[in-house]
Amino acid sequence: MEIFWSIVLVFMLTMFILLDGADMGAGIIHLFVAKNEDEKQRIIRAIGPFWDGNEVWLIAAGGVMFFAFPTLYASAFSGFYLPLIMVLWLLIFRAIGLEFRNLVANNLWKTAWDKAFGWASLLLTVFLGAALGNVVRGVNLGMVANGEAQHEAIYFFNPLWNDNFSPLNDHPGILDWFTVILSLVAAVTLTIHGAHWIIFKTQSSLNQRLKKLVVRLNGVLALLVILSLFAWLVVRPDALDNYYQHPWLWIFPLLMLLALGVMFRVPALKKDWQPFAVSSLFIISAFGSTAGALFPNLLPSRNNHFPSLTIYNASADAYGLEVGLIWWLIALVLVAAYFFYVHKIFAGKMDDVEYH
Amino acid sequence: MEDLILYHRLQFAFTISFHYLFPQLTMGLSALIVWFKWRYIRTGDELYNRSSLFWAKIFAVNFVLGVVTGIPMEFQFGTNWAKFSELTGNIIGQTLAMEGMFSFFLESTFLGLFLFAEKKLSPKMHFLMAFLVFAGTQASGLFIIATHSWMQHPVGYEILENGTFVLKNFSALFANSWLWPSYLHNQMASMVTSAFVMSGVGAFYMLNKNNSDFAKLFLKTGVVTGLVSSTLVIVPFGDMLAQQVARHQPITLSAMEGLFKTQEGAPMVLIGQPNMHTRTIDNKIELPYALSLLTYKRWNAHVKGLDAYDEADWPTNVPALYYAYHIMVGLGTIFLALMGLATYFLRKKRLFEKERLLWALLLAVPFPYIANLAGWYTAELGRQPWLVYGLLRTVDGVSATVSAGNTLFTLLGFIGLYFLLGVFFLLLVGKIIKEGPARHSG
Numbered sequence: 001m002e003i004f005w006s007i008v009l010v011f012m013l014t015m016f017i018l019l020d021g022a023d024m025g026a027g028i029i030h031l032f033v034a035k036n037e038d039e040k041q042r043i044i045r046a047i048g049p050f051w052d053g054n055e056v057w058l059i060a061a062g063g064v065m066f067f068a069f070p071t072l073y074a075s076a077f078s079g080f081y082l083p084l085i086m087v088l089w090l091l092i093f094r095a096i097g098l099e100f101r102n103l104v105a106n107n108l109w110k111t112a113w114d115k116a117f118g119w120a121s122l123l124l125t126v127f128l129g130a131a132l133g134n135v136v137r138g139v140n141l142g143m144v145a146n147g148e149a150q151h152e153a154i155y156f157f158n159p160l161w162n163d164n165f166s167p168l169n170d171h172p173g174i175l176d177w178f179t180v181i182l183s184l185v186a187a188v189t190l191t192i193h194g195a196h197w198i199i200f201k202t203q204s205s206l207n208q209r210l211k212k213l214v215v216r217l218n219g220v221l222a223l224l225v226i227l228s229l230f231a232w233l234v235v236r237p238d239a240l241d242n243y244y245q246h247p248w249l250w251i252f253p254l255l256m257l258l259a260l261g262v263m264f265r266v267p268a269l270k271k272d273w274q275p276f277a278v279s280s281l282f283i284i285s286a287f288g289s290t291a292g293a294l295f296p297n298l299l300p301s302r303n304n305h306f307p308s309l310t311i312y313n314a315s316a317d318a319y320g321l322e323v324g325l326i327w328w329l330i331a332l333v334l335v336a337a338y339f340f341y342v343h344k345i346f347a348g349k350m351d352d353v354e355y356h
Numbered sequence: 357m358e359d360l361i362l363y364h365r366l367q368f369a370f371t372i373s374f375h376y377l378f379p380q381l382t383m384g385l386s387a388l389i390v391w392f393k394w395r396y397i398r399t400g401d402e403l404y405n406r407s408s409l410f411w412a413k414i415f416a417v418n419f420v421l422g423v424v425t426g427i428p429m430e431f432q433f434g435t436n437w438a439k440f441s442e443l444t445g446n447i448i449g450q451t452l453a454m455e456g457m458f459s460f461f462l463e464s465t466f467l468g469l470f471l472f473a474e475k476k477l478s479p480k481m482h483f484l485m486a487f488l489v490f491a492g493t494q495a496s497g498l499f500i501i502a503t504h505s506w507m508q509h510p511v512g513y514e515i516l517e518n519g520t521f522v523l524k525n526f527s528a529l530f531a532n533s534w535l536w537p538s539y540l541h542n543q544m545a546s547m548v549t550s551a552f553v554m555s556g557v558g559a560f561y562m563l564n565k566n567n568s569d570f571a572k573l574f575l576k577t578g579v580v581t582g583l584v585s586s587t588l589v590i591v592p593f594g595d596m597l598a599q600q601v602a603r604h605q606p607i608t609l610s611a612m613e614g615l616f617k618t619q620e621g622a623p624m625v626l627i628g629q630p631n632m633h634t635r636t637i638d639n640k641i642e643l644p645y646a647l648s649l650l651t652y653k654r655w656n657a658h659v660k661g662l663d664a665y666d667e668a669d670w671p672t673n674v675p676a677l678y679y680a681y682h683i684m685v686g687l688g689t690i691f692l693a694l695m696g697l698a699t700y701f702l703r704k705k706r707l708f709e710k711e712r713l714l715w716a717l718l719l720a721v722p723f724p725y726i727a728n729l730a731g732w733y734t735a736e737l738g739r740q741p742w743l744v745y746g747l748l749r750t751v752d753g754v755s756a757t758v759s760a761g762n763t764l765f766t767l768l769g770f771i772g773l774y775f776l777l778g779v780f781f782l783l784l785v786g787k788i789i790k791e792g793p794a795r796h797s798g
Binding site for chain 2: 048049050052053055056058059060062063064066067068070071073074075076077078079081082084085088089091092095096099100103104143151152154155156157316317319320323324327328331332334335338339341342345346353
């Protein structure tokens with residue numbers, strides 16, 4: 001049961017990044033690449049009807065974490081207090097930037113909300129990367145200092161950064177050189193992914209520029225991925241243990257490399273949905289690789305005093321998990337139905353979808 | 357520790373109060389949009405279609421603000437009330453996760469379709485989209501109030517040795533005797549807000565002498581809905597909920613009513629200020645025997661006052677609870693009278709000329725919002741000093757690692773940000789109302 005719910009949690013977070021990550025990437029493209037009102041409007045049409053539903057994956061994943069792994073929810077949400085509240089603020093700016101811009105026909109108004117939407121999107125990708133970095137690196141559970149715990153075994157509080165900016169510090173912060181590398185990986189990955197969504201759903205001169213851009217960004221991404229793998233091994237020397245024990249897990253990093261390779265060939269791909277499919281594969285396999293390395297940990301401990309939070313010691317009582325299984329599966333079927341319906345109605349290019 | 361609790365509580369109170377300005381309109385308004393859309397399908401009258409699209413535009417602005425201010429609510433269980441989440445997540449996490457899976461996907465997907473796909477869909481399908489958005493908002497309210505009801509009146513649980521609450525009976529969460537009175541009371545209250553907003557906009561156009569066809573439709577719809585909902589919110593639903601409070605939280609009832617002394621034939625205080633030093637009500641105007649009669653349906657029933665209970669179990673802030681309750685009840689009574697009068701003149705076909713009554717309807721718009729919030733304060737202040745009534749105290753549920761300084765920082769951030777949102781919200785809704793429904797042809 002715990003294994004099932006941990007897969008559900010990873011699945012829902014992956015869906016969030018796949019879908020809403022593309023919206024954030026589109027926001028970054030909107031900020032830096034779109035040149036005029038026409039291009040900006042096309043980008044907004046391509047994500048307008050979807051972003052809200054996409055964001056629900058995050059909320060629903062939070063809900064599943066709450067009832068299936070209440071200990072993890074309590075520990076991580078209070079421990080990552082500051083960045084999480086900032087993520088909330090950014091989500092607010094992103095949403096109202098997107099929704100308010102077209103409500104008043106005034107250039108200053110539009111410019112202001114465009115900036116809010118774009119910068120909030122960019123910072124969100126940075127925070128999401130840092131979040132992943134923090135989970136992979138682990139935290140000082142129980143706030144152990146000089147061999148003594150200052151809090152209960154599952155609680156901690158991460159500052160935004162510590163003095164030497166190092167992940168190997170006793171009290172690591174949210175941002176250190178390791179998590180910053182992952183922030184960059186996330187920002188570049190989602191920019192590419194967002195560009196692919198725009199290529200998929202719109203049709204204009206912007207798309208040709210984007211195809212050239214993603215090839216260059218992909219070069220940066222390849223370097224960052226290699227760098228992050230080495231950094232990972234420095235921060236967590238045990239990172240590959242699961243891979244040695246279960247060699248089938250290598251399928252995830254291999255798929256990741258394959259997707260990364262194909263992304264260099266984006267301009268040559270015939271169909272406009274193909275780039276998006278490739279970057280989706282990259283994101284899914286990246287999540288698979290990470291989950292494979294972490295399993296069964298959910299939040300590793302960085303001290304010897306307290307054990308890591310795992311899917312076993314952080315999960316809820318069995319009865320609750322069993323009932324949850326029934327309603328969750330029913331809900332998933334419904335969600336899948338809505339998803340297919342909305343994407344059927346808005347199938348293909350969306351350049352002339354009407355805004356009310 | 358006291359600062360810590362104070363800031364954590366203030367942040368939750370502030371963010372939830374601001375958040376609830378939006379769903380209380382969208383839950384009721386979505387029903388009225390569905391109604392207009394339905395009338396359009398039946399009559400083919402473009403007036404109804406334009407009305408539904410006009411209100412959908414106001415709905416959309418409210419909905420976005422409801423969504424973005426709602427996400428912090430779910431997060432704050434974990435960020436600010438971590439110990440509470442750890443201990444009860446197995447139970448309240450269920451209903452909160454169900455809200456995400458069953459209602460948020462529903463309303464967000466179909467609102468996108470309702471707003472963007474009118475041209476791609478037949479009128480009937482477009483009506484269905486509106487209906488599904490309505491269903492999503494109602495489901496959302498249900499899951500939230502199921503969660504709330506479990507905290508007020510915990511059922512279907514077992515407490516383990518380490519203090520963790522585990523779920524033993526899933527269906528008990530939805531069969532909770534507290535749930536249905538609360539839910540229906542709350543949904544009716546949100547209908548009251550929507551009715552007042554609609555009739556207020558109608559009155560505005562009427563007094564301004566523009567959009568008069570729409571003004572008449574909005575006034576008619578708002579006033580009739582307003583009378584029905586202002587009645588139902590009190591009888592039977594408000595009364596049913598009061599029975600639950602009397603039964604499961606008698607201390608709360610005593611504090612709400614400002615009844616310090618246990619007595620037979622207890623009076624009901626209409627106006628007055630609780631004095632916590634003398635434990636009496638200053639400057640009071642009261643209705644003799646009314647509290648006994650309303651609570652136990654007998655003139656001289658014995659009603660326990662606060663003096664019958666250990667002070668440690670009294671609601672933390674008795675005067676605030678007393679005022680919240682009295683403001684809600686007082687406003688509710690005025691709403692009923694105002695909508696009753698308006699309906700009377702509507703039937704006499706004289707409402708549209710009654711300038712003073714139209715002014716009253718226009719100026720009344722903010723008050724259902726105040727009444728709705730006061731109702732929620734009554735519920736929440738009444739539950740104090742407990743998070744889970746009688747079982748887990750508020751002081752024992754807080755995030756101990758998040759210091760008072762950090763919480764104050766984020767609280768100030770929320771205040772600044774929400775102030776900004778409030779300004780833009782008023783600006784945009786004002787603009788939509790000023791442009792009027794005529795411009796929004798299909």
